[in-house]
Amino acid sequence: MLLLFSGPWRRWMSSSVAAGGTISLLVETSRLNTERERERIEDNVERSLKVFQRYNPDVKVKWQLVPSDRMVQELDYRHRRGLGPDLLLITDTDLAALGKRGWIRPVSLDATERQDIRPDLVEALESDGQMLAVPELVFTRMACFDRQRMAAAPTSLDQLIDQAKAGKRFGFQSRFSELTWLYTSFGGELFPQGVASTNPSALLDFLRWLRLANLQPSIVFEISPQNLLHGFLAGRYQWVLCANRWLPSLQDGMSERLGLAALPQGPAGDPRAVVHMRLWAFGSQSNPRQQELALRLALFNINVVQQRTMAIDQATVLPVNPAIGLPFKAYPVLAVQYQQYKRGLVLTNQQFSDLYALDEQVQPLMDAVISGSKTPEAIAPRLHQVLQERLR
Known part of the structure; x- marks a missing residue:
């Protein structure tokens, strides 16, 4: 019997039989974040990577937090030495500036992979048939x-x-x-x-x-x-x-x-209200194997299970995956966010x-x-x- 896979399962199957590797990840924090907020970001990233590596033991992720006011300096330093990160977790307000400097690259997603992202977010991030980044979550003021x-x-x-x-x-x-x-x-x-x-x-x-x-x-x-x-x-x-x-x-x-x-x-x-996104952006100096692993990590984090877990754990942000139903009565912040997202502006x-x-x-x-x-x-x-x- 011959089994055919498409979309993210096809990508996962082809990746899982190849050799593993190591990718680098920079996670942006605001210079206004308190120590408590930075600790919370660290906990969320560590928990997310731990789950990813449970199912992808061949992939190692080296990561660090970088304050937003130091991100340009950090990326400039790395790129001058040919050591640009493979993946960045940033806010949408930074995407254009990083793209103009040539530090990030677009990625191609097939139709099945795009189904894990709300259509209005796909439209906002698409350029010439490619995605400028993969959204992880959304929120409003x-x-x-x-x-x-x-x-x-x-x-x-x-x-x-x-x-x-x-x-x-x-x-x-x-x-x-x-x-x-x-x-x-x-x-x-x-x-x-x-x-x-x-x-x-x-x-x-x-x-x-x-x-x-x-x-x-x-x-x-x-x-x-x-x-x-x-x-x-x-x-x-x-x-x-x-x-x-x-x-x-x-x-x-x-x-x-x-x-x-x-x-x-x-x-x-x-x-x-303007709808904001946290985004997975992809480094321009990665080799093909690192590019594949970086995309694998981003797509893993927008599947239904991970997105629902993230939304419930954080309880202040909305998932980008449209297939998820959330318990708004138990989580009033999510209810407010969803109300404003539905009538908000996706730029x-x-x-x-x-x-x-x-x-x-x-x-x-x-x-x-x-x-x-x-x-x-x-x-x-x-x-x-x-x-x-x-x-x-």
């Missing part, structure tokens, strides 16, 4: 609030202003890339299809709300996300725009006091690059409105022109 000092998070921007007037303290990041959800809640589009679909009135309404919010003594806009995190932990804020990587520290520091909620609605309805590699490159150019305009030095009416046309030119 959320609202975090202190249950002891706030009975419920506001579900609308009007409620947020009312609660601020009543003395509840709110913290926002002031960068445009961190306020895109707010812009979309006024009907704004980040990457409109053509000039005709842009909405100048949405931008003006967005800026007017920023001015209104900053007039409330209980609403603060922070440049530094670290100040926002520390302020929330110290009790200076009852509600903050929350980054996913903060959750382990917040859960440790606040326990049952920590509440999580969807971002509040605006006049145009539900906001569309392409180039769109991520354009959005975050925009911050430096538009921040003075944002600050002028927030600080009160310029009116929304004066800044809106200038900001609209920049968005038209840069976000297409």
Whole structure:
């Protein structure tokens, strides 16, 4: 009897009969990660690799954590010596920059392998028929609030202003890339299809709300996300725009006091938060055998069993595999993440690059409105022109 295998099983079968090997892996961490968060990342990576090597004993993985602000320096050092890593675990915001430097390469996945990845993520990461990276998990920004000092998070921007007037303290990041959800809640589009679909009135309404919010003594806009995190932990804020990587520290520091909620609605309805991905990216200096083993590790981590285990263990991120059903009632954070993912914005590699490159150019305009030095009416046309030119 002849058995034929296709997709990931075919790749696994062909790999398992070949000689083993060693691959190198760099895992990116944020410079803002606390010691507790770094320990959690280490535990997750070690657990994942231990399971992989149980079924792939011929593969050895040498890995290390690298802070995001040292990643370019580390990769430059390695590539100059011909020792670039075979695999990187990074955030989506870094993919374009690494690709432009020639430090990573695309990979080919067949139709069966692509079925383990949500179609919108495949579309965002595909270029010329190849995948720029393989996604491992997805997440969005959320609202975090202190249950002891706030009975419920506001579900609308009007409620947020009312609660601020009543003395509840709110913290926002002031960068445009961190306020895109707010812009979309006024009907704004980040990457409109053509000039005709842009909405100048949405931008003006967005800026007017920023001015209104900053007039409330209980609403603060922070440049530094670290100040926002520390302020929330110290009790200076009852509600903050929350980054996913903060959750382990917040859960440790606040326990049952920590509440999580969807971002509040605006006049145009539900906001569309940017969907972020953690990605497996593939080094450009690997030999064919290392390339095969690196892809084997990435594909192993997106199969149904590993993805479900990862989502349940971490309880703060969503799997990329669409075949997984999650117990949302038992894991409310996953329920919030899924709700925002379904209505969120999945950006392409180039769109991520354009959005975050925009911050430096538009921040003075944002600050002028927030600080009160310029009116929304004066800044809106200038900001609209920049968005038209840069976000297409």
